[in-house]
Amino acid sequence: MAGMISARNSPVHLFCDSLCTKLPQIVFNHSKGGPSKLSFGLSRSSSYKPLTIITSAMQPQSTKSAANFDNTLPSREVLEIWQNADAVCFDVDSTVCLDEGIDELADFCGAGKAVAEWTNKAMSGSVPFEEALAARLSLFSPSLSQVRDFLDKRPPKISPGIAELINKLKAINIDVYLISGGFRQMINPVALQLGIPLENIFANQLLFGSSGEFLGFDKTEFTSRSGGKAKAVEHIRKVHEYKTLVMIGDGATDLEARKPGGADLFVCYGGVQLRTTVAAKADWLVFNFQELISSLE
Numbered sequence: 001m002a003g004m005i006s007a008r009n010s011p012v013h014l015f016c017d018s019l020c021t022k023l024p025q026i027v028f029n030h031s032k033g034g035p036s037k038l039s040f041g042l043s044r045s046s047s048y049k050p051l052t053i054i055t056s057a058m059q060p061q062s063t064k065s066a067a068n069f070d071n072t073l074p075s076r077e078v079l080e081i082w083q084n085a086d087a088v089c090f091d092v093d094s095t096v097c098l099d100e101g102i103d104e105l106a107d108f109c110g111a112g113k114a115v116a117e118w119t120n121k122a123m124s125g126s127v128p129f130e131e132a133l134a135a136r137l138s139l140f141s142p143s144l145s146q147v148r149d150f151l152d153k154r155p156p157k158i159s160p161g162i163a164e165l166i167n168k169l170k171a172i173n174i175d176v177y178l179i180s181g182g183f184r185q186m187i188n189p190v191a192l193q194l195g196i197p198l199e200n201i202f203a204n205q206l207l208f209g210s211s212g213e214f215l216g217f218d219k220t221e222f223t224s225r226s227g228g229k230a231k232a233v234e235h236i237r238k239v240h241e242y243k244t245l246v247m248i249g250d251g252a253t254d255l256e257a258r259k260p261g262g263a264d265l266f267v268c269y270g271g272v273q274l275r276t277t278v279a280a281k282a283d284w285l286v287f288n289f290q291e292l293i294s295s296l297e
């Protein structure tokens with residue numbers, strides 16, 4: 001895809017108790033007559049085993065990429081906004097997590113290539129988001145049991161340094177949100193791992209029938225439509241009356257959230273995917289979350 005450079009490094013996935021927190025068990029909520037939603041709760045009676053989230057030890061992109069941009073060092077103004085943020089909104093796919101969730105799920109269900117092509121089209125903005133999302137899901141119509149198997153066999157992979165950054169933000173009373181065009185079913189365990197309240201997630205929701213068959217997605221979510229991330233950020237700012245809000249992500253839809261009434265600052269994270277057109281327009285381009293942590297100390 002033009003304008004996008006894939007990270008050339010090979011993630012090293014560590015499977016060990018010290019890095020992988022066991023999560024609460026998955027609970028399947030069925031409402032009478034209505035679609036069921038896969039959610040995550042604390043029930044001990046469920047027969048489902050806990051998920052294990054993988055913390056990657058992947059090293060971020062080399063500083064060679066940074067040489068092509070003039071926004072890798074924050075200006076005084078940018079730094080001031082970052083250090084005075086009331087809330088930080090993070091994109092999930094290729095930012096908090098290493099993968100594009102829908103592509104991973106589609107691959108697991110046998111439709112990886114076709115769906116990845118659609119994902120690229122959606123990211124280029126040539127197709128309305130809701131149309132691209134519906135088209136991608138219709139290529140593999142994931143059932144509840146497939147989603148459950150997917151989460152069990154391919155748990156989310158968290159970007160290196162993100163847990164430390166989020167812990168730092170929480171320690172200095174900065175609220176943290178996850179804003180994603182991906183699915184709550186895959187983001188909830190990540191939020192639990194990172195200690196982010198589930199109500200601070202703005203993402204899409206897969207809907208299933210009473211037999212666990214795929215029904216579609218919840219079209220009332222902000223992020224189910226084009227421009228949805230920007231709308232979600234505006235909503236968060238308004239409801240909580242935040243004075244200063246920062247958006248961190250890798251994509252064009254994350255950049256869109258930086259506007260009056262939305263995010264005051266857009267930090268592009270290029271540690272997984274470096275989308276050059278987005279990176280060039282960012283207030284600050286970082287390849288390592290440690291840069292953001294250090295500037296808060």
Ligand SMILES: [Mg+2]
Nearest residue numbers: 091093094251
């Ligand atoms: Mg992303």
